[in-house]
Amino acid sequence: MRDWDEDWEALVSRKTVRESCGGHIAMIFAAVLALMLAMLAAINWRQWRADHTPQALTPAKAAPHDTLRARFALCRHKRFNCVVDGDTIWFQGEKIRVADINAPEVSEPQCDAEQDLGEKASDRLVLLLNAGAFSLVAPADRDADVYGRKLRVLSRGGQSLGAVMVSEGLAEAWTGHRRDWCH
Template sequence: MSRDTTSRSNVVAFRAPPSKQSGLSASFIFALAGCFLGVFSVIFFWGGPPPSEASATAKSDAVAEAESDKISAKFGICGEGPRSTCVVDGDTIWLHGTKIRIADINTPEVSNPGCAAEANLGHDATRRLANLLNEAPFSVLTIDRDEDQYGRKLRIISRSGRSLGAVLVAEGLAEEWNGVRRNWC
C-alpha cells in the first residue's frame, strides 16, 4: 500500500496547480503577438514589394528563377514561310511555334531600318542572339504582362541567372527596354 501512495503522490507532484491550467497568461499572449508581428515585419519590409508591383522586381524574380536552364533548340535566322524555331531580329524569336518578344531589351530594326547603320547593327544583333541561344540551354521567364499589342509573348531569356538581353546591351547591340524605341541612326 505504501507503493500506491508514493506512486499517487508522484503523479500529483507533477500536475500544475489548477489556477495555471485555466488559461493563457496575458504576458504569454503579448509575447506571441510580438513574435508574429516581428516575423511579418521581416517578410514585408525586407522582402520587397510583391512581383506584380514593378517590372524591375519582375526582372529580378525572373533572374532568381533561372536556376534551371532546360530549354535547348537549334536557332537559325528566320526566312520567308512558316516559322517554328528561329530568330526574327535582335529582340524577337520563334520558339517551337510561339512568337516571343524579349521583354527587357530593344534592338535596331532589320525589317524597316531608318538608315544603313541601323540595318547593319540590327543584323549584328540578330546573328548574336542566334549564337547566344545556340550556345547552351536557357530559361524563358514570364514577366508582369503576358503579351504585347502584337500578340507576341513577352519573356526574358536567361542563362545561369543572367539575361541574354543584358549580354546584348553590354555588347552595344541593344538597349534596355524603357517603353520608348530609340533612333539608331
C-alpha cells in the same frame, strides 16, 4: 713617298667595308624591329580576341532551371525556332518578344547604320541561343505585347541574354519606347 694609288685603294676598301657592315647592320636592325613588331601585334591580337570572343563561343554554364534547348537560325520561311531580329524569336511555334531589351530593326530600318547593327544583333542572338540550355521568364507586369507576342526574358545561368547584348552595344535596355538608332 707613298703611292697615291695604294692610298686610294686602302681608303676605298675601308669605305666599302664600312658601308657593307653598315648595310648589314641596318638590315639586321630592320629585321629585329620587324620581328618585335610582329610579336607585339600577335600579343595584342590574342588579347583583342580574348576580349572580343563572343560569349556564345565559350562554354556556357546552365542553371538547373535552364531546361529549354533548340537549334536556332535566322528566320526565313519556316517560323519555328528562329530569330526574327535582335529582340524577337520564334520558339516551338510561338512568337516571343525579348522583354528586357530593344534591338535595331532589320525588317524596316530607318537608315543603313540601323540595318547593319540590327543584322549584328540578330546574328548574336542566334549564337547566344545556340550556346546551350536557356530559360524563358515572363515579366511580372505583362504576358504579351500589343502585337500578341509573348513577352519573355531569355536567360542562362541566371544572366539575361538581353543584358549580354546590351553590354555588347547590340541592344538597349527596354525603357517602354523604341529608340531612334539613326542618331
